[in-house]
Amino acid sequence: MRTTTSNTPYLHVARWRRSLAASLFALASIAVALPASAMSIRQLRALEKSDKKQGAIYADYYLIGVMEGALEAHNQAVRNGAAPTICLNGRRLEPRMARSLYTTERQRNADLYEADMPVELVMRNALETVYAC
Numbered sequence: 252m253r254t255t256t257s258n259t260p261y262l263h264v265a266r267w268r269r270s271l272a273a274s275l276f277a278l279a280s281i282a283v284a285l286p287a288s289a290m291s292i293r294q295l296r297a298l299e300k301s302d303k304k305q306g307a308i309y310a311d312y313y314l315i316g317v318m319e320g321a322l323e324a325h326n327q328a329v330r331n332g333a334a335p336t337i338c339l340n341g342r343r344l345e346p347r348m349a350r351s352l353y354t355t356e357r358q359r360n361a362d363l364y365e366a367d368m369p370v371e372l373v374m375r376n377a378l379e380t381v382y383a384c
Contacts, residue, residue: 289317289369292357296366314349314374321375338384352377 290298290313299310322337322344329335356377357364364373 289371291367291369292364292373293366295370311350314353314370315346317371317374318344318346318349318352318378321371321378325375325378335384337378337382339382342382344382349374352381356380 295310295313298313299306302309325335325337353370353373356373359380360376
C-alpha cells in the first residue's frame with residue numbers, strides 16, 4: 252500500500268521546475284556565449300527589397316531597435332564611467348525618427364560607409380552628430 256504525505260502531489264512540480272530552470276540556464280549560457288551579429292547596410296537593403304508590401308516596415312522596425320539599442324549601450328557606458336557622447340538635453344528622440352536619422356547620416360557621409368559596415372555604426376554616428384554634447 253502506498254502512503255502519501257501532504258507534499259507528495261507537489262513533488263512532480265518541484266522536479267519539473269528544476270528541469271525547467273536547468274534548461275533555461277543552459278539556453279541563457281549559450282545566448283551569452285554567442286555574440287549577436289549586427290546587420291550590415293547591404294543586408295538592410297536586401298531586407299527592404301525582400302517583401303514589396305512589408306520590407307520597408309521590417310527595416311524600419313530594425314532601425315528603431317538599433318537606435319534604442321545604441322542609446323541604451325551609450326547610457327550603460329556612461330553609467331560605467333565613460334564620457335557622454337550623446338546628450339538629448341530635453342530634445343525628443345522618437346521611434347519614427349530612426350529612418351530619417353539613418354538616411355541623413357548615410358547621405359551626409361556617403362563616401363565613409365561601405366555596404367559591409369554594420370547599421371549600428373551608422374546609427375551611433377547619427378546620434379552622436381545630431382545629439383552632440
